Amino acid sequence: MQYENEARVLFTSKSENERFARVFIAGFLTPLDLTISEMTEIKTAVSEAVTNAIIHGYEEKRGNVELFCAYRENKVYIEIADSGSGIENITLAREPLYTSKPEMERSGMGFTIMETFMDQIHIQSEEGKGTRIFMEKTFTKE
Amino acid sequence: MELSFSKKNKTVIIMVSGEIDHHTSKELRWQTESAYIDMSVKNIIFHFENVTFMDSSGIGMLIGRYKQLQSIGGKISVVSANEKITEIMQFSGLSKLIPLFDTIEDAFSYTEGREHHAV
Numbered sequence: 001m002q003y004e005n006e007a008r009v010l011f012t013s014k015s016e017n018e019r020f021a022r023v024f025i026a027g028f029l030t031p032l033d034l035t036i037s038e039m040t041e042i043k044t045a046v047s048e049a050v051t052n053a054i055i056h057g058y059e060e061k062r063g064n065v066e067l068f069c070a071y072r073e074n075k076v077y078i079e080i081a082d083s084g085s086g087i088e089n090i091t092l093a094r095e096p097l098y099t100s101k102p103e104m105e106r107s108g109m110g111f112t113i114m115e116t117f118m119d120q121i122h123i124q125s126e127e128g129k130g131t132r133i134f135m136e137k138t139f140t141k142e
Numbered sequence: 143m144e145l146s147f148s149k150k151n152k153t154v155i156i157m158v159s160g161e162i163d164h165h166t167s168k169e170l171r172w173q174t175e176s177a178y179i180d181m182s183v184k185n186i187i188f189h190f191e192n193v194t195f196m197d198s199s200g201i202g203m204l205i206g207r208y209k210q211l212q213s214i215g216g217k218i219s220v221v222s223a224n225e226k227i228t229e230i231m232q233f234s235g236l237s238k239l240i241p242l243f244d245t246i247e248d249a250f251s252y253t254e255g256r257e258h259h260a261v
Binding site: 015016018019022037040041043044047048051054055096104105106107108109110112113116 | 161163164165167168171195197198199201202203205206225226230233234
């Protein structure tokens with residue numbers, strides 16, 4: 001698909017880069033004049049996916065996280081990918097309150113938040129290879 | 143993220159400024175736990191008026207404190223959360239465990255065990 005505008009960034013899987021990912025996506029989407037609510041929802045979904053890559057994909061070891069974002073007409077497209085451990089059971093991972101890391105005070109709400117705040121979410125994952133999360137959101141256009 | 147702590151009766155009021163994510167929630171947890179012990183209090187009020195962002199890491203941190211306080215009969219509440227944080231706390235079910243209040247007075251009445259009117 002030919003997007004109207006797109007950007008891709010690769011960053012180290014350090015927790016301080018969760019904020020960087022939110023600032024990056026907010027900066028990229030600035031020309032779209034999204035509502036504050038739409039922008040917060042997208043930033044939150046990105047933060048969840050990037051956090052998953054850092055905690056679950058790489059288990060806080062060093063790796064690269066890729067963030068791709070694009071827009072066309074009134075739709076935003078986002079991909080977040082890691083080359084980490086992959087998700088063993090995607091159906092279970094998507095269940096509200098399920099977490100594989102309760103000892104780390106994870107709430108198990110990451111995917112639920114992504115699903116609530118974005119219109120579509122698709123997860124591709126292979127054990128030992130990594131995870132790629134695709135998300136889409138239609139925004140209100142004046 | 144910046145934090146400030148004050149004590150009233152048996153409650154510590156924690157004023158949080160900035161963003162709560164996986165990166166900052168670890169410090170928030172650690173500072174909250176040490177203030178809770180140092181101030182010898184029973185309850186916690188998180189004042190979120192200046193919190194501009196919170197994701198599921200914040201939910202995890204709040205549930206963790208709820209569990210710790212529950213075992214010793216302490217109460218925990220959140221004041222002045224913005225619209226999106228309120229929404230996250232409501233659809234995750236967290237607001238049933240940790241009530242949300244508009245004013246510090248209402249939150250204080252709740253934690254200290256008097257009448258309260260949750261949002």
